[in-house]
Amino acid sequence: MLLSSLLKNDMYNDCLKDITLIPCIPKIQSMIEDAWKEGFDPQGASHFSNRLHGTKAWIGACEIYSLLTSLRLKCQIIDFHKPTGPLGTHPRLFEWVLSYYSSNREGGTKVVCTPKPPIYIQHQGHSRTIVGIEERKNRTLCLLIFDPGCPSQEVQKLLKQSSDDTSPKLFRKFVGSLKNKQYQIVAIDGVLSPDEKVVSIPAKFLYT
Numbered sequence: 001m002l003l004s005s006l007l008k009n010d011m012y013n014d015c016l017k018d019i020t021l022i023p024c025i026p027k028i029q030s031m032i033e034d035a036w037k038e039g040f041d042p043q044g045a046s047h048f049s050n051r052l053h054g055t056k057a058w059i060g061a062c063e064i065y066s067l068l069t070s071l072r073l074k075c076q077i078i079d080f081h082k083p084t085g086p087l088g089t090h091p092r093l094f095e096w097v098l099s100y101y102s103s104n105r106e107g108g109t110k111v112v113c114t115p116k117p118p119i120y121i122q123h124q125g126h127s128r129t130i131v132g133i134e135e136r137k138n139r140t141l142c143l144l145i146f147d148p149g150c151p152s153q154e155v156q157k158l159l160k161q162s163s164d165d166t167s168p169k170l171f172r173k174f175v176g177s178l179k180n181k182q183y184q185i186v187a188i189d190g191v192l193s194p195d196e197k198v199v200s201i202p203a204k205f206l207y208t
Contacts, residue, residue: 001129001146002064003028005118006073006188015072015191029053032063035070039201061122061184072197074190080183088179094141097133100187120186121145123178130185134172143173 004022006012023031029052036045044062052059061077068075084092101114119130132144146155154170192200 001148002118002120002186005131009115009117011115012073012191026053028059028067029055031070032059032067035066038070040066040070058125060127061120061186064120064122064127064186068186068188069192069197069200072192072194073188074192074196074200075186075188078185078187080185082182083179085175087176088181089175090178090183091141091175093178093183093185094133094143094175096185097130097143098135098141101133117188118146122184122186123180123182131171141175143178144168144171145173146171 003019007016007019007022032052033050036042036050041062044066048055048057052063065075065077078096080090080093080096083090097119100119101112101116103114103116121128121130126149128148129146130143131146134142134144136142150170158168158171
């Protein structure tokens with residue numbers, strides 16, 4: 001989902017010039033292996049014995065970071081390693097996403113458009129894509145999340161922009177909906193020069 005969005009963003013044309021179609025899972029696995037060969041995430045590569053292609057191994061935030069950075073996309077992993085709110089919730093994660101989408105924004109006060117790419121979000125055993133955030137009148141926050149496990153017909157309903165306002169409810173996640181112990185997100189913020197790409201190889205985590 002993240003790569004499909006990047007391919008439609010002119011800002012990243014140069015980085016993705018060798019990718020003409022949305023890559024399938026085996027292709028993504030091969031691309032991650034190529035990133036390992038460049039020196040990205042040697043610990044992760046060792047964990048997988050330097051082989052992902054053709055396996056059913058989970059692809060996580062570290063692997064996505066390695067892939068994106070090898071393509072000269074400027075990104076970082078933010079690790080929300082413990083709950084920051086009551087009942088095992090992560091309000092700090094929601095606040096971070098609000099800050100991310102609040103920069104470089106355009107539009108009115110009700111609906112704000114931003115050139116920022118979607119955010120990859122990972123928890124144990126599953127990954128999703130954050131495509132936006134809502135701030136309600138009472139200041140509560142709600143993430144808009146695309147989930148690959150969601151039935152395709154429900155996504156199609158949303159894309160048709162029907163007058164039925166029940167469709168977006170499937171994609172809204174309030175603070176109480178994200179209660180896994182730990183979350184990691186991968187956020188993109190621009191393009192790396194070739195020299196910056198080399199420098200970024202050892203860099204990875206930002207803990208909150």
